[in-house]
Every structure is written in structure tokens, then in C-alpha cells.
Amino acid sequence: MADVRSISPKRFLALGSEHMVAQAFWVVSFALFAAIGARLEIPHQPVPYTFQTLAVILAGGLLGSRNGFLSMMLYLILGLVGMPVFAGGGFGLVKLIGPTGGYLLSFPVAAFLVGSLVSYQPAIISSKSVLGYAWTMGAMMSGLLVVFAMGTIQLNIVYFHDWTLSIQSGFLIFSPWDVLKLVAATTICRELRRR
Numbered sequence: 001m002a003d004v005r006s007i008s009p010k011r012f013l014a015l016g017s018e019h020m021v022a023q024a025f026w027v028v029s030f031a032l033f034a035a036i037g038a039r040l041e042i043p044h045q046p047v048p049y050t051f052q053t054l055a056v057i058l059a060g061g062l063l064g065s066r067n068g069f070l071s072m073m074l075y076l077i078l079g080l081v082g083m084p085v086f087a088g089g090g091f092g093l094v095k096l097i098g099p100t101g102g103y104l105l106s107f108p109v110a111a112f113l114v115g116s117l118v119s120y121q122p123a124i125i126s127s128k129s130v131l132g133y134a135w136t137m138g139a140m141m142s143g144l145l146v147v148f149a150m151g152t153i154q155l156n157i158v159y160f161h162d163w164t165l166s167i168q169s170g171f172l173i174f175s176p177w178d179v180l181k182l183v184a185a186t187t188i189c190r191e192l193r194r195r
Contacts, residue, residue: 060114102154
């Protein structure tokens with residue numbers, strides 16, 4: 001095992017580093033990325049437009065299933081203990097049981113799923129090919145579907161009590177916005193993983 005002092009900081013903190021300190025750094029960084037994404041919002045009721053889902057699918061795609069999951073769990077824990085990391089500066093248990101709670105609770109699950117699917121790309125698919133890009137995009141799309149499914153279900157249970165309204169306001173309205181985030185996340189993930 002190489003002496004940590006002999007490794008350059010750039011290589012030491014690389015996304016794929018197996019060193020515990022580097023992994024902890026990226027887990028915390030992606031939790032903070034999700035918090036910043038929550039504050040970059042366009043107000044809309046009952047669910048605002050934010051950049052959180054970009055952080056979620058990138059966490060899974062770049063950190064892998066375990067660390068992606070941990071980063072989003074850390075994000076939720078920060079909000080639960082009173083840090084204003086949720087959309088609109090929100091925090092606390094009330095946010096997790098409210099109309100937007102399903103989206104928040106889905107983040108660790110979605111990051112885990114994306115990380116699992118990205119890492120299990122079949123060997124016959126070249127990571128540099130169009131099929132490799134499509135595989136990564138499919139993995140990230142699966143994560144987004146988990147977010148929207150869990151979010152829409154809770155939105156219906158605690159707010160609308162009407163599936164048509166819940167699907168329109170909790171899923172369909174975000175589709176064009178999240179297609180852009182999906183393409184951006186896939187491209188970022190592919191480029192960074194290639195390096």
C-alpha cells in the first residue's frame with residue numbers, strides 16, 4: 001500500500017479513490033451539492049423546481065451505490081437535525097412527512113439504484129460507445145423514475161388525494177426540466193468516469 005504522503009492531492013481526492021478520507025470527502029461534497037441544488041429553486045406549489053435530482057443521480061453515477069446512498073442519507077440527516085438544506089430553506093421531520101417528503105426520502109434509494117446500474121454495465125458494452133452512453137442514461141432515468149414515483153405517491157397521500165392531479169403536478173410537470181438534467185448528468189458522469 002502506497003504511503004498517503006507520497007500521493008498527489010489530485011490523485012488522493014480522485015472520485016474513484018479507495019482511500020477512506022477521499023470517499024468521505026465526496027460523500028460530504030455530494031450531500032452539500034444536494035443542499036445547494038435545493039436552494040437553486042423556482043418556486044412552484046406544492047413542489048418547487050430544483051436542482052436536487054441532478055445531485056442525486058450524479059451521486060449514484062459517480063460515487064457508486066454505497067457512497068451515493070450515504071451522501072443522500074447524510075443530506076437527509078442534515079435536514080432532520082435542523083440545517084436548512086431542503087427547498088425553501090426548510091428542515092425537520094415536517095418536510096419529510098409533508099407533500100414533498102416522498103421526493104426527499106427517495107434520494108438515497110435513487111442514488112443507490114443509479115450507482116448499482118452504472119457499475120453493472122455489461123462487459124460487451126464499451127463504456128466509450130453510444131450504447132455505453134445509453135446504459136448510463138438508462139440507469140439515471142431509472143433513478144429519476146424512483147424519485148418521481150415515491151414523490152407522487154406521497155404527494156397524493158398527504159396533499160391532493162387525486163391521482164390525476166398528483167401525476168400532473170408531481171411528475172408530468174417536471175418531465176421537460178428533468179430531461180435536461182438527465183442529459184447533463186449523463187454527459188458529466190460519462191466524461192468524469194472516463195478520466
